[in-house]
Amino acid sequence: MSIERNPDRPRIDAREKVLGKAQFAADRPVPGLLHAMTVPAAIAKGDITAIDVERAAGVPGVVRVFTWRDFADIRETPATRGGGGDKPGYQPMKRPSVRHRGEPVALVVAETLEAAIEGAEAVSVRYRPSSFTASREQPGAEREPVTVDHRAGDAPAAFAAATSKLDVTYLHPQQHHNPIEMISTTAAFVDGKIVVMEGTQNSAAFKFGIAGMLGQDPQSFESSSPYVGGGFGQKNQLQQQSALVVRAAMLLKRPVKLVMPRSQLFHTATYRPLSRHRVQVGAGADGKFEAVLYDIEQQNSRFDQFGAAAGEHVSRMYATPNWRSTNQRVRVDVQAPAHQRAPQEHPSSYATECAYDELAYALGVDPLELRVRNDTQHDPITGKPFTSRNLAECLRRGAARFGWDRRKKEPGSMRTRDGMLVGFGVGAGAYKASMSPAVAKLRVNADGSSRLAITGHEFGQGMRSAVAAELINVLDIDPNRLEIALGDTSVAPQHITVGSWGCASSAPAARAAAELLRSKLVELVGAGRAKGPVASAIARARRPFLEVEVSQAGLEQPATVFQRLNSGMPAPVGPEYKQFTAFSWIAHFAEVHVEPSTCRVRVPRVVSVCDCGRVLNHRTAQNQVRGGVVWAFGAALRESAEIDARFGRILNNDLADYVLPVNADIGEIDVELLDVPDTNLNISGAKGIGEVAMVGATAAIVNAVYHATGKRVRHVPIRIEDLL
Amino acid sequence: MRQFTYTRARTTAEAVTAFGRAGREARYIAGGTSLYDLMKLGVERPLHLIDIADLDEMRHVDTAGERLVFGAGALMADVAENPVVRRDYPMLSESLSKAASQQLRNMATVGGNLLQRTRCPYFRHGAGGIYPCNKREPGSGCAAIGGLDRGQAVLGTSSACTAVSPGDWPVALTALDAVVELTGPAGPRSLPIADFYLLPGSTPDREFAMLPGEIITGIAVPKTAAGRRSTYHKIRDRESYAFALTSAAVALTIDGGRIRKAHVAIGGVGTRPWRARQTEVLLEGRPPTREAALAAAHAAFAGARPGKENAFKLELGARTIADAVVIAAERKV
Amino acid sequence: MTDRSNDETIGITRRETLHGGAVASLALATPPAPAAAQLPAPARLPAHAREFGLQLATSINGEPVSVAIDARSSLLDVLREGLGLTGAKKGCDHGQCGACTVHLDGRRVASCLTLAAKADGREIVTIEGIADGETLHPMQQAFIDHDALQCGYCTPGQIMAAIACVKEGHASSREEIREYMSGNICRCGAYVGIVAAIEQASTKMRRA
Known part of the structure; x- marks a missing residue:
């Protein structure tokens, strides 16, 4: 089926955005609005023995101070997490207890924001702390059974028999989405209904989920989220604050708005959990994969179902006759992790694409050639064809745009005129087409x-x-x-x-x-x-x-x-269909410069070539890829939650200390989209691009750091002290 | 944030008088980038704010005399861009332009910047019973010791506090022997910058040698020919808009290919802006090569006491100094 | 500030100016009280807040504005919550992201770390004030042309910073633009487009 290609067109809502007229949740005018502020728990686990609200209630302008007693009847339902599993998740402020650091323990509502903040500071909470576990290395970490998630052939046997073997372990830290729009919830009364305005990727959860939690008819609720100030997966469910704000508004019969401060969001919103990846690769001397054993261990909360299975896309990347991927959750006393851009695909591509790079160097095979050599048109797990797979084309075109042929084989052998160590790296990725x-x-x-x-x-x-x-x-x-x-x-x-x-x-x-x-x-x-x-x-x-x-x-x-x-329930399909398996594909090439003395790493340019099916808007799609590369840069060289396990608390819970990439960090990012429609999938010929954009790019940067320095750092972010 | 009164002063004398009447729970506020931030964090809880940003008498920048004189109320952005400062004292200009962002440099003053408080996260994010901190609540203990200490100081620490002095500008001023001009209830006085910053010792809550009610009115920097061969070199976790992991302010006088006189101060590593006297002595008479500089630079860390995760600052700090020496030496006079 | 005393002496003679909580400018000797001083007492502020409240007289996007504020308020909160100017955004509330950038007397500042009281008698320009009717500012147009945004949340702050960046003379090279735009975080990662947009707009702004 042939379908027209889209010409270059501007982003259709760019005008509203450059005028500052796009109204995000907290921007929307609501008459008679009250302002709320949460009081975060000052312990990591334990019981609340007393809450003194008297002083807070006496703060001029404070209308009411809510505690767990006001919210005890809120129900935890499967909808609480927006469909993130079959367990109900956890709703704070239902009981006089604390299950993780920083969860709300009181909600102060006032006539002004200033009064709400002062009131929140004036709430005095007494606790009976209990012992807790904040890290997978501490006693009390609960290891769930290991689960096999993807399998083909007999990987352990094939690995044992392989001529070349690699066995490496990579670590990925906890990361936080940090969309620049802080999460805010406003509950207002319009035409006899309660309208919940929260920046969300899942407005249905705010109609059906809130209703379920509050024991109300969903038809009493609407949810409106016309613009979201960045989501990246953090805004795909009800937040810890959502039902509390709605209930407060219902009790007060007045609209209420809460903009949760960034420092609190680090402890209430979701995040990408810490994970450990063991990759064992058995290969022939020519670099053809014979077996891959991939085992991931991922930290989780005590109460959430966020899956740890990371084999979905990595098992489809290359012709791997024998594959086995397993996952294991380790539960500790923290808030729930969940999906963050390329949730499993980013960490798993980081670990495997770096491991394959190690294999390539060990075998003396060009890392690009290793990937092309292992290309396949069939899904190794199901045996079905891919509906469209142009990964080899992405790799070849990317190599040409990048000038991969200028790469010298030996690590540490390339320099700029002013003495910087130069490294070239490649990484590839895929993301399910659902x-x-x-x-x-x-x-x-x-x-x-x-x-x-x-x-x-x-x-x-x-x-x-x-x-x-x-x-x-x-x-x-x-x-x-x-x-x-x-x-x-x-x-x-x-x-x-x-x-x-x-x-x-x-x-x-x-x-x-x-x-x-x-x-x-x-x-x-x-x-x-x-x-x-x-x-x-x-x-x-x-x-x-x-x-x-x-x-x-x-x-x-x-x-x-x-x-x-x-009824507001998730209903996705893919990537496995009756006749085929469907993924988007991407290849990334990165050049890094490493300062020889103080070992600062810069990434002056990245080339990315993507097969995302038909391109619906070239500007927005290319922008997605550039954004994914910036995210991958952040993961490779900048971002990590620093958790002080003595307190169970994230130490760097602001945008000064949680190091996000700034403009000066980012060089040129050259993007090509193959624009090959996949009309087997849908009448628009479209696959996804926002997630695949990031997959494999961190590996490209990390592999380039190795090529520049000869140092193989098996954790991210790579920092100066790792290279000194 | 509790409620406070806000008063705008038009003269220094008014401000000092107002402070005297308001008592200990008053604070002067200039740009407010540090104070207002700490008020939002519950670390500072003043009852009275006396705004001194509009004191015309403190806005001047005078580069004509024997000393560079900066009114305390001059904005960081303006001093960074001052043509004489840029040409003759690139170290001073760079120490300002590499700090914060242009938005904050348009708000913050060069006097107020001397009083910026530490970025130690246990100090900033621990109010309300979250983390103990001897600086915030004397006697409560130090959570950074035995904690995540990658960012903490390695020089000048005590068993009560390891918090890093955060500034860049104060480091450059320390290298050039600046003098801090103050006025207060007892009248005006001057203090060499070396005496302005206090070591934490057992009283980390006392950071500055200022008396109650005193205001910084200006900063004077003795002119030196070494200013032109100077740089402020700053290494951080990202390319811009971040505090220093390590930094070095270096100014050199070079004669016949050898360093005659060196001014070296370092940041990101000390509990106060740190003058590297031993490094200066070792540099003198040596060629300004990276190798020679590195050997001398290591001496700056002779007395360092690293913790668990910040030992890298010793090597990184030395290399930062060495690179700064090379950059400064290559500057045209 | 409106609550200027008529005292002709320097220093505070009325104890209540500090202890009673009302605000006082101490500029008592010379300058006459501005026009705003004659405005009626704060109307929009709840009664309890008046004690610690101020009357802010300023110009926003060329229009004179007088508004009662809580002394604790940031300029950002007054713009957004008090005046309905929601173009400037709150992304961190601590001067760490740049989403709240506005121009104060022609300079870009972080409005979240600016006490609103400090804006008294000064000129504020926000994203709402830079287009000329239906005609976009060259920087706004350049942001569209180079798709220098995704979600659009940081965009008003980026554009206000970018205009200032050009006017300051800090847009002479990509490297300089990157450095002087580093106070504005774009989590979507549209930095390449932002730099390209500023390059385009700076040429047009110089010609204008």
């Missing part, structure tokens, strides 16, 4: 204006631009007069937008709606007169408007999937 059901309601008016209400959330990836592209292509509508309503349960059913399935689900729905509207027009006026800009044709037909609604399921999904969609 889809979820979506509903699109499209109305095109004869006056040229149009409105699309659709399932999906916009958090910077360019969701609005992606769905707009399909309307422009099929209907030739005026993008300047197109209103797109999304991230709002009152305009269309909403589904969690994560896992890189957002645009690949919503764009097909938009396209289907556009095609349906076009065919309705043909019915109305005949094929000849239905051509050209659709609004003019509607006007010629003397109709004020045409309106359609479509429900678009993901590939192979039955119609019953819409029951899940309409």
Whole structure:
């Protein structure tokens, strides 16, 4: 099936954003708003023996101080975590106890923000602390059984028989998403309903999940999240604060807003947990993989179900006849980790792509050649073909753009004119191509204006631009007069937008709606007169408007999937389908410069070539890849939560001490998108890009550091002291 | 944050008088980038703020006389960009432009920057019973000792405190023997910068040799020909907008290919801005090569007492000094 | 500040200026009280806050504004919560991210670390004030042209910082732009586009 390519187009909501008019959750005006502030627990575990709220209640402007007694009847339901597992998760402030450092123990609501803060500081809590475990190395860490997640052939036997063997262990630290929009919750009363405004990738959870927690009818709630100030997975569920703020507003019968401070978010919001990766590779002398044994151990909270299985994409990267990946959770007394951009794919690609690099050097095979040599068109786990896999093409084109042929083999053998050590590194990645059901309601008016209400959330990836592209292509509508309503349960059913399935689900729905509207027009006026800009044709037909609604399921999904969609439950499909397995693919090449004396590492340029299916908007898609590379840079060289296990607390809980990449850190990032439509998957030919963008890029940088210095550092971030 | 009164002073005398009447729970505020931040963190809890940012008498930058004179209220951004400072004292300019961000440099004053408090996370993030800290709550103990100490000081520490002195500008001023001009209830006085910063000892809550109610009015730097061959070299965890892991302020006089006089102070490693006198002595008479400089630089850390994770600062600090010597020596006079 | 005393002596003669909690400017000797001093008592502030409250008289985006504030308020909170100017964003509240950047008397500052009281008598420009009607500022247009944003949350701060960066003369090279834009964190990682946008806009701004 052939499909048109998208020309270069600007991001459709960029104008609102550069004008400062895009309204994020905490920006939205609400008359009579009260301000809330949380009191974080000052212990890591134990009981609350007394809470003295008298002084806080006496602070001028404080309206009420809430404690666990006010929230004891809030229910922990599976929806609490937005579908993140079958256990209910954990809701603080239900009981007089503390399960992790920094969870809210009181909520102060006041007429002004200043009074709420002063009130929160004035709450006095007495605790009976109990012993706790803050790290997997401490006594009390609870190891769950090891689980095999992906298997092919007999990996242990094949590994034992292999001629060349590698056995290495890589460590990945705890990382925090830190979207620049701090998580805020506002509960307001509109037309007899409670509208929850929180920047979220999962507005449905705020209709159905909140209702479940508060024992209310979901129809009493709507959730609106039209712009999200960065999510990266941290905003894909109800937050610890969400139900508390809604309940407080209900009790006070006034709207309440809480903007949780950054320092508290480090202890209440989710994060990428610490993980340890053992990679054993058995290979022939030519570098062809014979067996891979990959074992991951991942830290978790006591009460959450965030999975540790990391074999999904790494088992599909290369032709590996014998594969076994296992995972194990280690539970300690911390808040729940969850998905952070390329949740398992980033750490697992870091560990394996670095290990393969070690193998390449050990065998004297060019690391690029090693990857090409192990290319495959079949999924080693299921034996099915990949629906589209252009990884080798990504590697070849990337190598050419990068100038990989200028690489000298020996580590430490390249220098700049001013004496910097130069390293070249390569890393490759993949991310599942999934889809979820979506509903699109499209109305095109004869006056040229149009409105699309659709399932999906916009958090910077360019969701609005992606769905707009399909309307422009099929209907030739005026993008300047197109209103797109999304991230709002009152305009269309909403589904969690994560896992890189957002645009690949919503764009097909938009396209289907556009095609349906076009065919309705043909019915109305005949094929000849239905051509050209659709609004003019509607006007010629003397109709004020045409309106359609479509429900678009993901590939192979039955119609019953819409029951899940309409009740706010996650319903994704992929990457394994009946006929094939589907992934997006990417290759990254990094050049690093290492200062020989003080060992500062710089990354002046990265080249990334991606196979993400059909490109819906070139600017937003390329931007996603650049952003993924910046994230990978942060992981390789900057970011780590520093946890003082004596306190069970993150020491660097602000943006000065949790080191994010700044502008001066980032050099040139050259991106090519192959733009090969995959119409086996969906009518838009789209796979995901936001997650695959990051996968493999940290390895490219780390491998380049090895090539520059000859030092193989098996943890990230690599810091000066690792290279001195 | 508890409520406070806010008063804007127009003259130094007004400010001092106001402080005297307000009592111990008053604070002067200039740019506020440090104080207001610490108030939000609950570390500082003043009842009265006396704003001294608008004192015209403290805004001047005078480079014409025998000494460079900076009014305490001059903004960091302005002093960093001063053409004479940039040309003749790149070390001073760089120590300012490599600090914080341009937004903060547009707010913070060069006087207030001398009083910036430590970035020790146990100090900053521990109010309200989270972490003990002898600096914040005398006698409560030090959580950094035995804790995560990668960022802590290796020089000038005590059993009560290992917090690093955070500044860049104070390090450069220390290298050039600056004098801090003060005024207060007892009238004006001057203090060599070496005497301005106190070692923690058993009283880490006392950081500055200032008397209650005193205001920094200005900073004077004796002019030296070494200023042109100078640099402030700063190594940090990212390329910009970060505090120093290690830094070195170096100014050199070079004669016939050999160092005649060296000014060396280091940051990121000490509990106060640290003058590296022994390194200066060892550099004198030596060529400004990296090798010679490195040997001399190690002497700066002779008395260092590293903890668990910050021993790397000894080597990194020495290399930072050595690189700074080479950079300074290559500067055109 | 409005609560200027008419005292002609230097120093504080009314104990209540400090202990009663009202605010006093001590600029008593010479300058006459500004026009704002004649404005009525704070109306928008809850009664309890008045004791420690101030009346802020300033200019925002060219318009004179008088507003009652809590002495503790940051300029950012007054803009956002008091005046509904939500373009400036809160990303850290500690001067560590740059999302709150506005211009104060023509300089870029972190409004979260600026006591609102300090803005009295000064000129504030926010993201809402830089376009000329429907015509975007060249920096805004450049951010669209180079897709120098993703989620858009840090964007107002980036643009305000970028305009100042050019006006300061710190946009002469990519390296200099990167350094002088490092006070604005973009977690989405749109730095390459931001640098390109500033390069484009600086040429146009110099021509204008």
